[in-house]
Amino acid sequence: MLSTKEKEEIYEETRLYPYPAAACIDALKIVQHHRGWISDEAIEEIASELDMSVEDVDSVATFYTRIYRKPVGRNVILVCDSISCMVMGYESMYKHISDKLSVHFGETTPDGRFTLLPISCLGDCDHAPSLMINDDLHNNLTINSIDEILEKYQ
Amino acid sequence: METPLTEHIKENRPPLRLSDYEKVGGYRGMHKALKEMAPADIISLIKSSNLMGRGGAGFPTGLKWSLVPKDVPGGSLKYLIANADEMEPGTFKDRYLLEGNPHQLISGMIIAAYAIQARKAYIFIRWAYKKAEIIIRNAISEAYEAGYLGNNILGTGYNLDLYVHSSAGRYICGEETALINSLEGKRGLPRAKPPFPATSGLFGQPTVVNNVETLCWIPHIVENGAEWFTKLSITGEGGTKIYGVSGRVNKPGLWELPVGTTLREIIEKHAGGMKDGYRLKGVIPGGASTDFLTEAHMDTRMDFASVRTAGSRLGTGTMIILDDKTCPVAFIHNMIKFFALESCGWCTPCREGLPWVQKILESFEEGTAKTEDIGILEFQTQYMGPGNTFCAHAPGAMEPLQSGLKYFCDDFLKHIEEKHCPWRRL
Numbered sequence A: 001m002l003s004t005k006e007k008e009e010i011y012e013e014t015r016l017y018p019y020p021a022a023a024c025i026d027a028l029k030i031v032q033h034h035r036g037w038i039s040d041e042a043i044e045e046i047a048s049e050l051d052m053s054v055e056d057v058d059s060v061a062t063f064y065t066r067i068y069r070k071p072v073g074r075n076v077i078l079v080c081d082s083i084s085c086m087v088m089g090y091e092s093m094y095k096h097i098s099d100k101l102s103v104h105f106g107e108t109t110p111d112g113r114f115t116l117l118p119i120s121c122l123g124d125c126d127h128a129p130s131l132m133i134n135d136d137l138h139n140n141l142t143i144n145s146i147d148e149i150l151e152k153y154q
Numbered sequence B: 001m002e003t004p005l006t007e008h009i010k011e012n013r014p015p016l017r018l019s020d021y022e023k024v025g026g027y028r029g030m031h032k033a034l035k036e037m038a039p040a041d042i043i044s045l046i047k048s049s050n051l052m053g054r055g056g057a058g059f060p061t062g063l064k065w066s067l068v069p070k071d072v073p074g075g076s077l078k079y080l081i082a083n084a085d086e087m088e089p090g091t092f093k094d095r096y097l098l099e100g101n102p103h104q105l106i107s108g109m110i111i112a113a114y115a116i117q118a119r120k121a122y123i124f125i126r127w128a129y130k131k132a133e134i135i136i137r138n139a140i141s142e143a144y145e146a147g148y149l150g151n152n153i154l155g156t157g158y159n160l161d162l163y164v165h166s167s168a169g170r171y172i173c174g175e176e177t178a179l180i181n182s183l184e185g186k187r188g189l190p191r192a193k194p195p196f197p198a199t200s201g202l203f204g205q206p207t208v209v210n211n212v213e214t215l216c217w218i219p220h221i222v223e224n225g226a227e228w229f230t231k232l233s234i235t236g237e238g239g240t241k242i243y244g245v246s247g248r249v250n251k252p253g254l255w256e257l258p259v260g261t262t263l264r265e266i267i268e269k270h271a272g273g274m275k276d277g278y279r280l281k282g283v284i285p286g287g288a289s290t291d292f293l294t295e296a297h298m299d300t301r302m303d304f305a306s307v308r309t310a311g312s313r314l315g316t317g318t319m320i321i322l323d324d325k326t327c328p329v330a331f332i333h334n335m336i337k338f339f340a341l342e343s344c345g346w347c348t349p350c351r352e353g354l355p356w357v358q359k360i361l362e363s364f365e366e367g368t369a370k371t372e373d374i375g376i377l378e379f380q381t382q383y384m385g386p387g388n389t390f391c392a393h394a395p396g397a398m399e400p401l402q403s404g405l406k407y408f409c410d411d412f413l414k415h416i417e418e419k420h421c422p423w424r425r426l
């Protein structure tokens, strides 16, 4: 069941559009914000809330890369692997993180602390290499700065 | 030198609040437009300024607005959308404008919406721009409080609501018709054109989609006139442009400079030239979907026409430098991987062709490519060229590949001959 808070927030978004289904992406983001990811149940709950079919909601959910249809860790590390970050050496940053946490792209640490994912250009290319952890941008990365940054996320 | 778009942006301090922005002239253009000008006057003014869209395609903004029907049957709902999805690899200019001066964009949107008589406007902002989103939302609240949004703006009887939608990823959502589908809550697949959004866009209503940088110009042109705008540029195309440089230069960053500034000046003077020990091998001038330029093009004036003559596109005006210590094949491979991943999958040439190209480039890097593969890559650049795919995504992806094959052919061949990447130590 959608919580009262989720319902309220979804309702606020539906007011910006002519019909409820138009707020589908916003609704997915709201539920993901509260639960960390989008389960099959969440898809069903959103579908009934927005008067959509389950298939329609799932087809939207699976199209968008920032909607997680599988559980993720408490913190999600998004390493930019696009062109400017490649030139500036994202690969060694990735390798460092991957070795340190013993996870590859697409994996979550056994303690559920981190999920490591690649991400397309973060629009921060003049400060490459860049990455995001949850909602925070970190840039001009060096091996040393990464260690400090990771410490902040438990 | 005038820098209208960025003069009130100071890094390391929050953007100006509405009242402070007004003290330095903010919203003056909006007052003038709504109080002294008819919607048609504004469209003529923007037309005569020759402002060309800063989202990458360079479409004339005034012309785009003039295609919106004046009277819409069945109610008069029209929409304006600010495209703040900025996802073109190597592009970081809209982030700067959004974070640096939200009220410039909002005042531009109010004027643009009034000119096409839109009653609702949206800012479609990239999910990753969290700071920008907070800044924009606060600024919108301020604009409502000041009576610049909502009902009966400045007592003119004009009503406008402005909403923010934060995206959920996918590069293709920056393409204007895919953006419209995404804003309707659907999968972000492009739509067939025609009908163009100007006649049938968001929720089937006439819609204008403009880039953030384009909209930021509107208040300045209204306030200072078309002639002023033209004179800002060196080459007559009008205005300044936010140019950016990333890669191995001494001072990566962005600068507002007159349209027509040379590539050399941007890279050598503003970006501080190449880092010690690196030589410039190529430049992607306007985001990943533009053709390479080389050392030979350094005196190209960076405006739409001159860059076209040089064999590329101005695109977003934010450049990525290929240096001599980076393998050109790996550089192109990285961009193709991005385009293959971000293909929406709707049409076959792009859905199947990009992963094919990606695999071939991978084989070059692994040292298993054959001479025929160069022919296959060349064929693919035609096959996915303009007109053969449903939208401009795949043709854009082919631009760095086709010019890369032309300028760095020897480097491709070396991978085949030496059976490994010459840039990678064995």
Ligand SMILES: Cc1cc2nc3c(=O)[nH]c(=O)nc-3n(C[C@H](O)[C@H](O)[C@H](O)COP(=O)(O)O)c2cc1C
Residues within 6 Å of the ligand: B052, B053, B054, B055, B056, B057, B058, B059, B061, B083, B084, B085, B086, B087, B088, B171, B172, B173, B174, B175, B176, B177, B209, B210, B211, B212, B214, B215, B391, B392, B393, B396
């Ligand atoms: C694949 C693709 C991605 C695009 N991404 C963006 C984008 O992120 N931001 C943008 O302003 N325009 C983008 N565009 C261009 C838009 O379709 C549209 O032309 C532009 O927003 C119009 O604004 P303008 O006329 O002010 O330039 C993209 C186009 C394509 C084909």
Ligand code: SF4
Residues within 6 Å of the ligand: B172, B190, B342, B343, B344, B345, B346, B347, B348, B350, B351, B389, B390, B391, B392, B393, B394, B395
């Ligand atoms: S060219 Fe690519 S992105 Fe565009 S419609 Fe076809 S599959 Fe989708």
Ligand code: FES
Residues within 6 Å of the ligand: A080, A081, A082, A083, A084, A085, A086, A120, A121, A122, A123, A124, A125, A128, A129, A130, B089, B090, B091
């Ligand atoms: S390429 Fe990494 S932020 Fe743009």
